[in-house]
Amino acid sequence: MTHFDVFNGDADGICALHQLRLAKPVDAVLVTGVKxxxxxxxxxxxxxxxxxxxxxxxxxKNRDDLIRALDCGASVFYCDHHFAGAIPESANLEAHIDTSANTCTSLLVNDYLDGAYLPWAVTAAFGDNLFDSARAAALPLNLSDAQLSQLELLGTLINYNGYGVTPEDLHFHPADLYRAISPYTDPFAFIAESPDYQQLATGYEQDITQARNLPVAVEEEHIAVVMLQDAPWTRRVSGVYGNELARQHPDRAHALLTVLPGGDYRISVRAPLNNKTGADELCMMFPTGGGRKAAAGINALPAAMYDAFIDAFREKYEQ
Known part of the structure; x- marks a missing residue:
């Protein structure tokens, strides 16, 4: 019998798996990649x-391969907060799906484990830009403001590491970052002791400082569009910078557009924090688009569809 751990390479995926494997250690094949x-x-x-x-x-997005695994007799535990569509009916499937805008996979795993490793769920919620949910979940921990800030930065750094087109863009392959985190039951110990944490913190500070000087192509009351060059540092920082802009302007939606070598655009969309909906619907209107209500993206928008995207973006959030 083989165990496979299949997880998104961002803070939510890594921290969700970390909680589960702290509770139920297994020797598993790790399957992950960029966010x-x-x-x-x-x-x-x-x-x-x-x-x-x-x-x-x-x-x-994984329906056919999920059904393939179920049909061959594998048992599947599936936990997620993204758009799912119809959930297959199978005695081999245990599904925990909640697509509400204020939760994430790590918070769902935290509920499944009855809060056994809550600090890691809080870390993931911060990383997923769910600051209110993170702080609400953290209440039983009685953390100081300084400790909450530490978990906020840790979540941001793990999430930051997941952004990129290929693993070569990242500071660490997500599987390696998970392995670096996996010995630590306490996230504060990882922060204090791990050289990998320090490498992430240094890289993040360099990249976010550059991002804050990026040009804004569209800036209106309800939307803003930021343009990024196609470079490793922009590919790393685009998501966390989008989260930062969303917190700074909670009534405004944001789109970060990276110009790809062929002229297409890679797009990250953040719905307004005060109206965390519609990002998935907007992005799914275009080829290679998908995501969740509060945050979504398009992997390769054809250059000819730029104006159509801006019009749809404006229409979605100007109401």
């Missing part, structure tokens, strides 16, 4: 009797 690499189940060749854990990737 936008979500069609991960296609890499899993499960056999009858194998166990597959899937965390923080859309069931809808």
């Amino acid at each position: 936008r690499d979500i069609s991960l189940l296609k890499r899993v060749e499960a056999q009858a009797g194998d166990k597959v854990t899937v965390l923080d990737i859309s069931l809808d």
